[in-house]
Amino acid sequence: MNDACFQLKGSAVSIIVLELYHYSVPSFTELLGDKVRQAPQFFQQSPVVISLEKLEETQSLDFASLLEICREFHLQPMALRGVPEHLLASARDCGLALIPANQRNSTELDTRQTEDQPDAQAEVVVKKIVEEKLVRRPSKVITRPVRSGQQVYSEGDLIVMSQVSAGAEVLAEGDIHIYGTLRGRALAGVTGDTNAKIFCQNLSAELIAIAGNFILSDSLQNKCWQEAAYISLEDENLQVRALS
Amino acid sequence: MAKIIVVTSGKGGVGKTTTSAAIGTGLALNGFKTVVIDFDVGLRNLDLIMGCERRVVYDFVNVIKEEATLNQALIKDKRTDNLFILPASQTRDKDALTQEGVEKVLDELSETFDYIICDSPAGIEKGAQMALYFADVAIVTTNPEVSSVRDSDRILGILQSKSRRAENGDSPVEEHLLLTRYNPTRVEDGEMLSVADVEDILAIPLLGVIPESEAVLKASNAGVPVILDTEADAGQAYDDAVQRLLGKELEHRFLQVPKKGFFQRILGGR
Numbered sequence: 001m002n003d004a005c006f007q008l009k010g011s012a013v014s015i016i017v018l019e020l021y022h023y024s025v026p027s028f029t030e031l032l033g034d035k036v037r038q039a040p041q042f043f044q045q046s047p048v049v050i051s052l053e054k055l056e057e058t059q060s061l062d063f064a065s066l067l068e069i070c071r072e073f074h075l076q077p078m079a080l081r082g083v084p085e086h087l088l089a090s091a092r093d094c095g096l097a098l099i100p101a102n103q104r105n106s107t108e109l110d111t112r113q114t115e116d117q118p119d120a121q122a123e124v125v126v127k128k129i130v131e132e133k134l135v136r137r138p139s140k141v142i143t144r145p146v147r148s149g150q151q152v153y154s155e156g157d158l159i160v161m162s163q164v165s166a167g168a169e170v171l172a173e174g175d176i177h178i179y180g181t182l183r184g185r186a187l188a189g190v191t192g193d194t195n196a197k198i199f200c201q202n203l204s205a206e207l208i209a210i211a212g213n214f215i216l217s218d219s220l221q222n223k224c225w226q227e228a229a230y231i232s233l234e235d236e237n238l239q240v241r242a243l244s
Numbered sequence: 245m246a247k248i249i250v251v252t253s254g255k256g257g258v259g260k261t262t263t264s265a266a267i268g269t270g271l272a273l274n275g276f277k278t279v280v281i282d283f284d285v286g287l288r289n290l291d292l293i294m295g296c297e298r299r300v301v302y303d304f305v306n307v308i309k310e311e312a313t314l315n316q317a318l319i320k321d322k323r324t325d326n327l328f329i330l331p332a333s334q335t336r337d338k339d340a341l342t343q344e345g346v347e348k349v350l351d352e353l354s355e356t357f358d359y360i361i362c363d364s365p366a367g368i369e370k371g372a373q374m375a376l377y378f379a380d381v382a383i384v385t386t387n388p389e390v391s392s393v394r395d396s397d398r399i400l401g402i403l404q405s406k407s408r409r410a411e412n413g414d415s416p417v418e419e420h421l422l423l424t425r426y427n428p429t430r431v432e433d434g435e436m437l438s439v440a441d442v443e444d445i446l447a448i449p450l451l452g453v454i455p456e457s458e459a460v461l462k463a464s465n466a467g468v469p470v471i472l473d474t475e476a477d478a479g480q481a482y483d484d485a486v487q488r489l490l491g492k493e494l495e496h497r498f499l500q501v502p503k504k505g506f507f508q509r510i511l512g513g514r
Contacts, residue, residue, distance in 0.1 A: 144404060144416075145400070145447050146401075147397050147398060147400045147401030147404065148394055148395075148397040148398040148401060149398045149401050149402075150401045150404075150405070162447070163447055165397045165401075165445070166394060166397070166445075167394060167397070167398070168401075181444075183445075
């Protein structure tokens with residue numbers, strides 16, 4: 001059982017860095033407008049780190065207008081990097097995270113490339129996602145009752161050879177099989193697998209969900225309630241059928 | 245090596261202390277050297293129910309803090325041989341219990357006693373977790389109503405995950421269900437869950453069913469463990485539970501509405 005409601009983890013995320021050389025409202029607006037027009041999909045709601053490491057004229061900087069223009073073009077400024085010391089005070093006022101200057105050289109992002117071969121890139125991304133999904137994760141087998149307040153998570157299928165009590169929660173990225181009474185909550189396909197299914201010997205659940213589509217016990221009352229049943233997702237609707 | 249039994253429930257007021265006193269006394273009556281420890285620091289009750297509150301000088305917390313020896317704090321029961329009580333402190337709170345301190349006391353008691361009964365406080369916080377951590381056996385005390393059953397289910401989950409046996413990967417804590425305040429008439433009327441309902445929800449073996457009885461209240465007020473009231477149905481039911489705990493197989497009693505005799509029916513008695 002895991003009682004903690006979260007875990008802190010380190011993670012590297014690739015992100016757009018907007019490296020500012022000099023700043024004036026008209027020229028910044030024009031250039032950013034051009035860039036965004038070249039690949040509007042690419043920039044849609046993209047998180048952006050604004051780097052001031054190479055900023056030339058550093059006497060003052062109008063952070064408010066800078067961020068406003070970014071947001072107008074649907075960018076999401078999330079942090080300022082390498083803010084010079086005398087600008088720190090005004091930088092703090094704008095509410096973004098401040099990160100120290102980068103030691104390593106960052107790679108230059110060529111947005112034109114994405115515009116020239118958008119399909120090719122999209123295909124690579126799609127392929128990657130599909131490959132990741134095909135990796136078979138091991139099933140988790142639980143032999144004792146899952147009690148109220150307990151939560152069990154399986155990265156593959158989840159097999160419970162006993163009951164799931166009211167107030168307990170079982171989650172799986174794959175299918176869920178319960179060889180006992182399901183009184184608690186069962187959520188299958190939690191990472192989005194719409195083919196996931198839930199099987200149980202006695203359906204008395206508080207909640208059933210597959211790939212984010214859920215039903216509560218109230219709507220289960222006339223669907224195999226307290227009987228052996230399996231649940232699958234069809235056209236975004238959960239279907240409850242008798243196991244026979 | 246003593247067997248450590250925790251009497252626990254999650255919910256308050258279901259009869260943990262009454263059960264601890266009764267089971268402890270029952271084991272002692274059967275010739276086992278038994279100590280009952282009150283883990284409910286700050287709200288001590290066990291000494292009241294066992295009728296020794298005026299003899300409390302040192303308590304569990306004093307022993308943990310090494311302000312007194314175990315022999316100074318242990319109270320020998322006046323009625324029953326082989327029975328001792330380690331009372332809780334009334335003036336401290338549950339933070340006074342440390343895992344190392346509790347372990348040291350239990351280890352020392354283990355050398356001379358056969359059974360150690362830990363009377364758990366209500367709740368699922370530190371005090372309750374401390375009482376169940378070292379247990380070999382758990383007697384989960386439950387009333388036949390939904391919230392008590394749900395809390396018992398929760399405490400069973402904690403036994404499975406936060407006991408020493410669970411943490412060390414040893415064989416799991418032996419779980420027993422003790423259903424208290426059972427009233428067959430109210431079960432028939434649908435006001436109470438039946439034994440079968442509770443067994444179905446909790447899925448652990450049934451140690452005993454204690455009928456709702458005036459004898460329990462009377463015994464508590466008098467400071468006499470109810471198991472000593474051999475006339476009362478509750479006393480007999482506790483005795484059955486002790487025998488089952490010791491491995492005997494007995495049929496469960498007091499599950500049906502008692503049939504009224506001819507005169508009772510005429511006179512309209514209970």
